[in-house]
Amino acid sequence: MSRLSIQLPGLDLKNPIMPASGCFGFGHEYAQLYDLSKLGAIMIKATTVEKRLGNPTPRVAETPAGMLNAIGLQNPGLDKVMSDELPWLEKYDVPIIANVAGTLIEDYVEVARRISTAPNVKALELNISCPNVKHGGITFGTDPVIARELVEAVKAVSKVPVYVKLSPNVTNIVEIAQAVEIAGADGITMINTLIGMRLDERTGKPVIANGTGGLSGPAVKPVAIRMVYDVYKAVDIPIIGMGGVSCVQDVIDFMSAGASAVAVGTANFVDHFVCPNIIDALPKKLEELGVTHIKELIGRSHR
Amino acid sequence: MIQQERMVVVRQTEIAHHIFELTLQGQIVQEMNPGQFVHIRVSQSFEPLLRRPISIANIDKEAGEVTLIYRAEGRGTTILSEKQVGDEVDVLGPLGNGFPVDELPKGKTALLVGGGIGVPPLYELSKQLNARGVRTIHVFGFATEDVAFYEDKFSTLGETHFVTVDGSKGTKGFVTDLLGELKPEFDVFYSCGPLPMLRALEQFYPNKPGYLSFEERMGCGIGACFACICKTTEDSEKDYVKVCSDGPVFPKGVVKL
Numbered sequence: 087m088s089r090l091s092i093q094l095p096g097l098d099l100k101n102p103i104m105p106a107s108g109c110f111g112f113g114h115e116y117a118q119l120y121d122l123s124k125l126g127a128i129m130i131k132a133t134t135v136e137k138r139l140g141n142p143t144p145r146v147a148e149t150p151a152g153m154l155n156a157i158g159l160q161n162p163g164l165d166k167v168m169s170d171e172l173p174w175l176e177k178y179d180v181p182i183i184a185n186v187a188g189t190l191i192e193d194y195v196e197v198a199r200r201i202s203t204a205p206n207v208k209a210l211e212l213n214i215s216c217p218n219v220k221h222g223g224i225t226f227g228t229d230p231v232i233a234r235e236l237v238e239a240v241k242a243v244s245k246v247p248v249y250v251k252l253s254p255n256v257t258n259i260v261e262i263a264q265a266v267e268i269a270g271a272d273g274i275t276m277i278n279t280l281i282g283m284r285l286d287e288r289t290g291k292p293v294i295a296n297g298t299g300g301l302s303g304p305a306v307k308p309v310a311i312r313m314v315y316d317v318y319k320a321v322d323i324p325i326i327g328m329g330g331v332s333c334v335q336d337v338i339d340f341m342s343a344g345a346s347a348v349a350v351g352t353a354n355f356v357d358h359f360v361c362p363n364i365i366d367a368l369p370k371k372l373e374e375l376g377v378t379h380i381k382e383l384i385g386r387s388h389r
Numbered sequence: 390m391i392q393q394e395r396m397v398v399v400r401q402t403e404i405a406h407h408i409f410e411l412t413l414q415g416q417i418v419q420e421m422n423p424g425q426f427v428h429i430r431v432s433q434s435f436e437p438l439l440r441r442p443i444s445i446a447n448i449d450k451e452a453g454e455v456t457l458i459y460r461a462e463g464r465g466t467t468i469l470s471e472k473q474v475g476d477e478v479d480v481l482g483p484l485g486n487g488f489p490v491d492e493l494p495k496g497k498t499a500l501l502v503g504g505g506i507g508v509p510p511l512y513e514l515s516k517q518l519n520a521r522g523v524r525t526i527h528v529f530g531f532a533t534e535d536v537a538f539y540e541d542k543f544s545t546l547g548e549t550h551f552v553t554v555d556g557s558k559g560t561k562g563f564v565t566d567l568l569g570e571l572k573p574e575f576d577v578f579y580s581c582g583p584l585p586m587l588r589a590l591e592q593f594y595p596n597k598p599g600y601l602s603f604e605e606r607m608g609c610g611i612g613a614c615f616a617c618i619c620k621t622t623e624d625s626e627k628d629y630v631k632v633c634s635d636g637p638v639f640p641k642g643v644v645k646l
Contacts, residue, residue: 111613115634118391118611139618139628144606146616151435155608160615160629304435332435355609356430356438358393358481 089379090368092126092347094324095272096209096247097181099126099347101365102380103337106328106351107132107185107211107251108157112171113178116354120362123179129275129349130171132187132213135196137163142295147284152303152330153352154282156296159187159213164197172204181208183249191239199243209246212237212271215253215278227253227278230265237269247272249326252317254309255281263317274317275326275349277310303352304330311343318344318385332360334367338375341383391484391611392417395477399454401470406535408506409470410446412456417482421448421455423513424487424581424602424638428610430479431468440481441465442607442633444581446509447516458509458538484610485637488514488579488600495522500575502564502590503529504582505536510602511581512539515546526550526573530586534558548573565589588646599641605632620645 090101104127105116112130113122122128140160147154161167167184175182184201188194198210214227214236226236233250241248250266252259254277263274279300284293292298310329318325327345331337332353340348353360368380377383396415404410417427428440447456461470472478488510493499499518501511508529515525525547531537534557543549551559552567560567564586580590581602591599608614612634619630622645630636630644 109609109614111615115609115611115613119393137628140615143616143618145618146606146608146614148437148439151438153438153608155614155616157615160618303438352438355614356440358609358611 089372090365092381094326094346097127097183097347099181101126101368102341102347103361103365103368104129104183104326104347104349105354105361106349107183107213109351109354112167113175116358117178119358121178122175124362124365125180126347126365127181127183127208128175129183129185129211130167130175131161132159132185133161133164133167133197133201134159134187135164135193137161137166144293144295145299147293147299149282149284149301149303150305152301152305154284154294154299154301155279156294156299158296164200168200168204172201172206176206182206183209183211185211185213185251186240187213191236194236195239195243198240198248202243202245207246209272210240210244210248211275212240212248212250213278215251215255227262228256230261233262234265234269237266237271241270249273249275251278252276252313253278254306254313254329259313260316260320263321267321267323271323273324273326274321275328276317277306277313277329280306280309302330304332306330307336307339311339314340314345315343315387319388332356334364334371337364337368338371338383341380342385342387344385344388346381346384390420391481392420393479393481396480398472398474398476398478400474401472403470404458405538407461408458408536408538409461410456410458411469411472412454413478413480414452414454415480416453417480418448418453418455419450421445421483422487423448423490423517424510425483425485426637427455427457427480427482428484428607429469430481431465433479437465437468439608440610441469442484442610444510444602445483446512448513458506460506481610485633486635488602488638490514490517490521493518493521493523493577496524497577498524498526498575500573500578501525501527502568502578502580502582502586503527504564504586505531507580507582507586507602507604508539511579512542514579515543519546526575528552528564528567528571528573530554530564530582531558563589565593568593584646591641591646600638601641601644602638603632603636603644607633609633
């Protein structure tokens with residue numbers, strides 16, 4: 087399997103495939119289906135200082151080749167994640183990337199400071215791009231000055247490398263990527279969901295109780311590929327790419343555009359075994375492409 | 390254990406207007422219990438993208454067959470209704486926690502109350518209750534006669550009453566109207582149907598134990614995505630429950646109605 091291994095700041099990945107945050111909970115459910123040690127890493131559900139009960143239902147709506155969600159960062163809170171969820175995940179041989187969310191800079195700092203001390207948390211993913219909460223989240227991800235301030239504050243306290251999850255809901259994503267790089271980010275994860283809305287055919291009102299939701303699934307892949315492609319050219323820190331990944335070819339596409347690893351989101355709801363299936367299919371794909379090691383694919387669009 | 394299987398279509402019949410009875414054969418039938426559901430991917434394309442949760446109406450472990458009854462109303466269920474005998478269907482299941490069948494000792498009576506497409510899971514439940522020597526009374530509500538089904542099948546298991554909103558079959562009105570007239574004697578009630586019906590039923594029988602099966606828009610179907618959350622009552626130990634993995638069946642009084 088060494089031809090699939092990838093080394094990134096803080097992360098020694100057996101393979102470049104990991105479930106994306108918010109699509110995998112804290113792993114319990116998928117652990118019923120397969121051995122989580124098979125995964126390159128796990129991006130756990132966003133954690134906030136206090137527990138959050140999330141938004142009213144309906145929280146999801148299907149759209150052409152995609153879905154909208156507005157879960158609202160529901161999670162049991164930092165204490166529970168530290169005392170229950172992360173220790174439970176220790177039985178698996180898999181690095182954890184902890185998604186950190188909050189309303190104020192102080193919230194992010196508090197979660198980062200404590201969660202980065204957990205033995206299996208090898209990196210943080212700063213969620214400055216959640217479109218479904220009223221305060222925090224995306225507001226940090228759309229202003230390069232505020233994004234920089236937040237990353238600097240978190241970097242000052244984190245014991246592990248810090249990746250920043252970028253929002254596609256901006257005019258110029260390269261500008262945000264450069265701002266977080268200057269602030270000391272160790273890597274970038276991209277993209278979060280695109281803000282969207284679906285209307286009820288009878289009433290003409292939004293289907294999702296929150297009104298808007300985040301669009302994910304195959305429909306967003308071209309947007310994500312373009313953004314990874316542009317950001318790769320503009321920064322020197324590694325990118326973990328995501329957005330509509332559902333098969334081995336999608337992984338090849340993201341890595342070609344410049345991603346060093348790839349996260350799988352919505353596809354986990356459609357084919358619950360998609361991550362292990364992609365991992366199993368990668369060696370054959372590398373043969374077909376005449377590639378010895380998967381890292382040779384990173385950024386090949388630009389060469 | 391939850392498994393993913395390509396099950397084979399054994400039969401598919403339209404048993405009422407846009408209501409289909411689909412029988413599938415496969416290994417995972419051996420794991421199924423009444424009140425659980427399966428999550429079906431109707432197409433290998435991205436359209437529609439998500440799986441469809443469908444309740445289990447009849448389990449035949451000897452033949453390795455499961456029967457599902459569903460309404461073909463959206464794109465996904467319409468595609469499912471076009472599956473032919475011999476076609477394969479991608480099924481994840483069985484999912485969720487079903488009805489407790491061993492709640493009642495032999496000789497006791499269960500009241501089964503269903504509404505519309507909430508009626509199907511009560512069929513396997515009724516079969517299993519009767520097999521244990523529990524008497525069942527069935528009270529089912531439908532919008533109109535042309536969407537009603539399984540009167541004969543339920544009648545062979547116990548006393549069966551139908552009610553329709555427009556009065557085209559049985560009594561006119563809602564299940565609670567009929568229950569007020571019938572005043573059935575029973576020990577436990579089991580119910581599946583639209584939220585207003587579950588709410589009315591819980592108020593109607595404040596002093597009887599009961600189990601309610603819920604429906605909510607789902608993503609993953611296994612508890613990971615937090616789409617199908619229900620708020621709980623003040624008495625509950627939990628802040629919330631997930632319909633897919635904590636339910637879909639809950640004891641009365643857990644979910645805030």
